[in-house]
Amino acid sequence: xxxKIIVALDAMGGDLAPVETVKGAVDAVKEMNVLVKLxxxxxxxxxxxxxxxxxxxxxxxxxxxxxxxxxxxxxMAIRKKKNSSxxxxxxxxxxxxxxxxxxxxxxxxxxxxxxLIVGRxxxxxxxxxxxxxxxKNGFTFLVDSGAxxxxxxxxxxxxxxxxxxxxxxxxxxxxxxxxLVNIGAEKEKGDSLTKEAYELLExxxxxxxxxxxxxNIPFGEADVIVCDGFVGNTxxxxxxxxxKTLVDIIKSEITKGAYKIAAAMLVKPFRNxxxxxxxxxxGGAPFIGLKSLVVKAHGSSNAKAFKNAIRQCVLFKxxxxxxxxxxxx
Numbered sequence: 001x002x003x004k005i006i007v008a009l010d011a012m013g014g015d016l017a018p019v020e021t022v023k024g025a026v027d028a029v030k031e032m033n034v035l036v037k038l039x040x041x042x043x044x045x046x047x048x049x050x051x052x053x054x055x056x057x058x059x060x061x062x063x064x065x066x067x068x069x070x071x072x073x074x075x076m077a078i079r080k081k082k083n084s085s086x087x088x089x090x091x092x093x094x095x096x097x098x099x100x101x102x103x104x105x106x107x108x109x110x111x112x113x114x115x116l117i118v119g120r121x122x123x124x125x126x127x128x129x130x131x132x133x134x135x136k137n138g139f140t141f142l143v144d145s146g147a148x149x150x151x152x153x154x155x156x157x158x159x160x161x162x163x164x165x166x167x168x169x170x171x172x173x174x175x176x177x178x179x180l181v182n183i184g185a186e187k188e189k190g191d192s193l194t195k196e197a198y199e200l201l202e203x204x205x206x207x208x209x210x211x212x213x214x215x216n217i218p219f220g221e222a223d224v225i226v227c228d229g230f231v232g233n234t235x236x237x238x239x240x241x242x243x244k245t246l247v248d249i250i251k252s253e254i255t256k257g258a259y260k261i262a263a264a265m266l267v268k269p270f271r272n273x274x275x276x277x278x279x280x281x282x283g284g285a286p287f288i289g290l291k292s293l294v295v296k297a298h299g300s301s302n303a304k305a306f307k308n309a310i311r312q313c314v315l316f317k318x319x320x321x322x323x324x325x326x327x328x329x
Contacts, residue, residue: 004035004058006099007313008092011040012067012085014104015300021104022048024306029058031307034314037062037098040085064088067105070299074108078116086110090117093292100313102284102306104297111147114287114294121322123329126151127289128159129229129296130166131236137220141167141176145285146233153196156180156226160206161328162288163224169319170312179212179222181231186211193228201226284309286316289325293317 007028011021018040025036026049035058038045042063049059066084068077081087086105090113092098101118103110111129120127129147132139143163148155160178167176180198182190187198189211201208209222214235217225227235284297284305293316295309 004033005314005317006035006037006097007310008037008039008062008089008098008101009306009310010085010089010101010103010105011038011045012064012105014297016302017104018044018048020301020303021306023052023303024301024310025059026052026054027303027307028310029054032311032314034058034310035060036310037089037092039064039089039092040067041065062088062092068109070106072106072109074106074112077106077109078113086113087117090114090294093118093294098292099317100293100295102295102297102309102313104284104299104301104306107146107296110294110296111287114290118290118292118294121289121291121326121329123326124162124289125158126155127287128162129232129285129287130163131232131285133217133225133236133239135218135220139171140217140220140223140225141171142217142225142227142232142236143288144227144229144232145236146229147287148229150230151193151228153193153200156193156197156228157200157204158289158329160201160204160208160224160226162325163226164206165324165328166286166288166321167223169321169324170315173223175207176223177209177221178206178224178226179209181214181217181225181227181235182211183213184211185213197226284312286312288321291322293321 009025011018025038029036037060039062042061045061064083064085066081068081068084068086086103089101093101094117126148128144130141130143131145133142141163143159164176167173182194212222284295287294293313297305297309
């Protein structure tokens, strides 16, 4: 693709901004055919950019003096802080001056701003937040991972359709399998929401494989996992805590006394395992169902995560996910 894809990046969002946001942008433009618009306090951004050598024509700085903090009420923050890096970045997308937006800032403000500024695609009941979870076979795509706490069955059906389009076109998995999170594998299990959602998914044109219990998600039994945002966010946070706990316990055990020599020999294998579970490899959670892509990066994201979030935006645009979602719905 000859034409550069334009990604707006919230340079002030996240715990490590603007140091890691700027470095991530620099790394991205060195590797990809992309123009990154760094949105935030101009002086701070330029101070960081001065540390690097990079193709100057592939990074632009868009000044925005305000920053939305994580403790602000999302709706009020979006409406009052018009000159914040988050609002200005999403306005660039709305006005066609950027193809996608990435931020590691306040999740609530980002989701609120996405709906108010970027807007839903026609026909989309609720945009959905998707997150890649590592599995035995690679990864599975969890939708919804926190955007919609209260859902209707038809929302879950759409989550499955949007997740299917995303996984097939961004990650190259043809006819991805779709499973519905439930407390049992049997069709009659669950509450009224999951039972009704099952009926809709079963007769859809998706590759629906039925219910999946949360304990089976890590085995890679489905490519897309569908649930409401409350359940999805609970699964996500439990998985994050469990994986960190296991790594800490294993590290503690193998570095004790006589095991220290063995620990030295296991450095490379454990480094490979850590990479396998490394969220920075994906970059962020896409908010799908909007008129353009918005990616929510983790608050502690480093340069690698921001670079890969930008890569995700490039793949999204090249695959015309917006058009394909409209066709699917």
